[in-house]
Structures are given as structure tokens and as C-alpha cells.
Amino acid sequence: MKNVGVVGGGLMGSGIAEVSARAGQDVVVVESSDDAAKAALGRLEKSLQRAESKGKIDSADAVLARIQVVTDLDALADREVVVEAIVEDETAKVELFKRLDTVVSAPDAILASNTSSIPIMKLGVVTSRPTQVIGIHFFNPVPVLQLVELVPSLLTSADTTARSRAWVQDGLGKQAIDCQDRAGFVVNSLLIPFILSAIRMYESGFASAEDIDRGLVLGAAHPQGPLALADLIGLDTTKAVAESLYEEFKEPLYAAPPLLQRMVDAGLLGRKTGRGFYTYG
Ligand code: NAI
Numbered sequence: 001m002k003n004v005g006v007v008g009g010g011l012m013g014s015g016i017a018e019v020s021a022r023a024g025q026d027v028v029v030v031e032s033s034d035d036a037a038k039a040a041l042g043r044l045e046k047s048l049q050r051a052e053s054k055g056k057i058d059s060a061d062a063v064l065a066r067i068q069v070v071t072d073l074d075a076l077a078d079r080e081v082v083v084e085a086i087v088e089d090e091t092a093k094v095e096l097f098k099r100l101d102t103v104v105s106a107p108d109a110i111l112a113s114n115t116s117s118i119p120i121m122k123l124g125v126v127t128s129r130p131t132q133v134i135g136i137h138f139f140n141p142v143p144v145l146q147l148v149e150l151v152p153s154l155l156t157s158a159d160t161t162a163r164s165r166a167w168v169q170d171g172l173g174k175q176a177i178d179c180q181d182r183a184g185f186v187v188n189s190l191l192i193p194f195i196l197s198a199i200r201m202y203e204s205g206f207a208s209a210e211d212i213d214r215g216l217v218l219g220a221a222h223p224q225g226p227l228a229l230a231d232l233i234g235l236d237t238t239k240a241v242a243e244s245l246y247e248e249f250k251e252p253l254y255a256a257p258p259l260l261q262r263m264v265d266a267g268l269l270g271r272k273t274g275r276g277f278y279t280y281g
Contacts, residue, residue, distance in 0.1 A: 001110070001167045002026060005079035007096060009040025009069055011234065011272065012114055013085035015142025018047055021066040022057060022143070023172050028076060029069045032086075037069045044069075047143065077105045081167060083136055084123075085114040088240035093118060094126050101127035110160055110167075112136040116237065117183045117244030120153040131157040134164050137185060138174075140233060148174045153181045183248035184241065192242050193253040195233075196260070198226035202277070203259040209277045227277040231270030239264050 004020045006013045009029045017027045017040075031037040044067060048060035057063055068075070076082055082104055086092055093113065100111050111133045113123050124130030135151025148168045152161045168174045179185040184192060198212050207215070213225020230238050239261065245254035263269075263276065270276030 001080040001163065001171060003078060003080045004028070005030065005076040005082035005104070007073070007076070007082065007084045007100070008032075008086035009037065009043070010085065010087075011043075011140060012138060012142060013083075014040050014043040014047070015140065016083050016085060016114065016138055017067055018044055018063070019138075019142055019172050019174075021063045022051075025066065025171065027067045028079065029067060030073050030076060031069060031071055034071060037071055041069045051143065073099055073103050076100070076103055079104060079109060080106055081110040081112060081164075083112045083114055088116060088118065088237055088244075090118050090122060090244075093123055097123045097133070098126050101129065108132065110134060110164055112164065114138055116185075116188050117241040117248075119183065119248075120151050120181045121155065124153045124155050130155040132160050134160050135179075135181065135185070136164055136168060137179075139187070146175045147187070148172075148176045149179045149185045149187065150176045151179045151181050151185055183244045188241055189245065191229075192238070192245055195226045195230050195238060196242060196253065196255070196257060199230065199260050200257045202227060203257055231276035231278055231280075233270070234272055235260060235269045235276050236264050 002025050004025050004027045006017045006029045009031045013029060017029045020027045029040055031040050048063050051057045052060040082100060084096055086096060113135050114137055120135040124133035127133055134156045137149040137151060139145035139147050150161060150164055165176050168176050201207060202209050202212055209227045213228050216222040216225045239256045242254055242256040267273055268275045271280050274280050
């Protein structure tokens with residue numbers, strides 16, 4: 001698959017667009033407004049210039065030339081694979097998949113979601129082609145992290161899963177693991193309760209944010225601590241994933257602690273807004 005569509009050019013969508021274009025593919029990114037499209041392009045330019053200055057790519061301009069950022073969903077008509085990476089909101093994603101089903105015209109196109117926690121089945125059944133709907137879940141930062149979780153729903157065909165695997169592994173050079181269609185898949189089912197425990201520990205005054213993070217970095221060889229990681233993921237996304245996990249399993253360990261809820265209400269979303277558990281920029 002050489003013609004890629006990405007819906008949502010935020011943290012993840014711009015990363016997915018970048019790795020696809022770096023792999024020589026033709027990419028169309030659809031954003032929700034002109035301002036958001038401009039921001040997405042800015043993110044791509046900054047990241048590609050960084051990759052060029054580190055010698056990881058020859059030319060940022062050459063990669064950028066393979067990416068178009070637009071606001072019209074119809075631009076996805078001829079795409080062979082479309083990856084949805086809009087906000088983690090079930091209603092918004094369901095609406096989008098209904099529209100993608102009418103817009104994307106290639107008969108065997110794959111309609112994928114990068115959702116962290118929303119059941120793929122819910123997105124598949126609102127289309128006329130649930131056999132071609134699959135979860136392709138990348139990790140942040142997409143240009144750096146190798147893992148992709150492949151999440152077929154009960155209705156996804158073996159052919160869709162095989163072509164998705166070929167695209168991420170042979171096309172993008174990532175490594176895939178297989179997961180069942182349950183909220184959180186493999187990695188977030190383990191990671192989110194860990195992050196929530198760290199937030200509860202900080203909230204209770206048991207230890208400072210710095211000491212919690214230093215503890216895990218120096219004592220468990222994690223590359224960064226759980227609170228710094230929550231800031232990187234985005235506290236809104238962390239909360240949304242926790243809520244989906246809680247809704248699915250009703251386990252207290254998935255319940256978002258009050259501090260996380262208040263920080264999201266306050267717009268303290270982590271790196272993307274300049275302040276979360278730490279202050280940035
Ligand atoms: P983000 O908030 O950075 O980006 C979302 C983007 O989608 C924004 O640029 C927004 O303008 C755009 N958007 C919203 N509605 C749209 C629509 N209807 N059409 C076109 N564009 C629209 O969010 P982020 O972090 O990139 O997350 C996106 C998805 O990826 C979510 O489903 C999230 O759960 C998932 N994800 C997030 C990870 C993370 O570490 N942040 C990791 C893996 C998956």
C-alpha cells in the first residue's frame with residue numbers, strides 16, 4: 001500500500017504521516033480546520049527538520065513534498081489505507097467512520113483507527129465494510145517507537161489483518177504484535193494503571209513528582225518516569241483511555257483519580273499545553 005490517508009494531524013497523526021512519508025509513501029492528512037492544518041504542517045516541518053539535522057534523513061523538504069495537509073475529507077477517496085487519529089472520543093470517531101465509509105472509494109481500502117481504547121467493533125459496524133476495519137495502534141513518538149499493535153475486531157477479515165501487518169512491517173519498518181479487541185489492548189492495559197497509581201501516589205502527598213519519576217528511572221531502568229510519561233502522552237488522552245478501560249472492565253485500578261480530572265478541566269494537559277506535572281518551554 002503506497003497511498004496513505006491520515007485523519008487528524010495532532011501528536012499521533014503527524015507522526016504517522018511522517019513515518020509513512022519517510023518510507024516513500026504518498027500521504028494525505030485531513031485536519032478539522034485551517035488553523036489545525038497549519039499547526040499539523042508546523043509539527044511535521046519541525047520534526048523533519050530535527051531528523052535532517054541529526055542525519056536521519058537526507059532532506060526534510062523531499063519528505064514534506066510527499067505530504068499534503070488538507071481540510072476536505074473527500075481528498076481521501078483514492079487512499080489504500082486510511083488511519084484515523086482524531087481525539088479519543090467515541091461519538092466523534094463513530095461519525096468519522098460513517099463518513100469515511102462513503103468517501104473512501106477503493107473497494108479493498110483498509111479503514112484503520114489509531115484509538116488507544118475504543119473497541120474497533122464499534123467503528124467497524126457503522127461502516128458497510130467491517131471486514132476492512134482494523135485497529136493499527138502506533139506509539140508516541142511515532143518516528144521513534146518501533147511497536148504497533150494490530151487489533152482486528154471479530155468481523156475483520158484475515159486478509160485485512162495480513163495486509164495491515166505487511167504495511168506496518170514491510171512498508172514502515174515497524175514491529176507488530178497481535179491484540180484482541182478489548183479496551184487498552186496489551187500495552188495500555190498494563191501502562192495506564194501504572195500511570196494512575198503514580199498520580200494517586202503524588203496526589204496523596206506520599207512523594208514528589210520528581211522523586212516518583214526518579215525512582216522508576218533509577219530503580220527500575222525506565223527511560224522516563226510515569227508522570228513525565230503522562231505529560232508526554234497528554235493528560236486528556238491519559239484520562240480518556242482510563243475512562244474507556246474503566247467502562248469496559250469496571251476495575252478500580254482503571255478509575256481516573258480526581259487530580260487527573262481537575263488537571264484536564266484546568267487545561268493542564270502536559271507537554272502539548274506547556275504544563276502538566278512539569279512545566280515545559
Ligand atoms: P491530539 O489532540 O494531539 O490530536 C488530535 C487531532 O485531531 C487534532 O489536531 C484535531 O484538530 C484533530 N481532529 C479532531 N477531530 C477531527 C476531525 N473530525 N477531522 C479531522 N481532524 C480532527 O491527539 P493525539 O494524542 O494525536 O491522539 C489521537 C489518537 O491517537 C487518539 O485516538 C489517541 O487515543 C490515540 N493515541 C494517542 C497516543 C498518545 O500518546 N497521545 C498514543 C497512541 C494512540
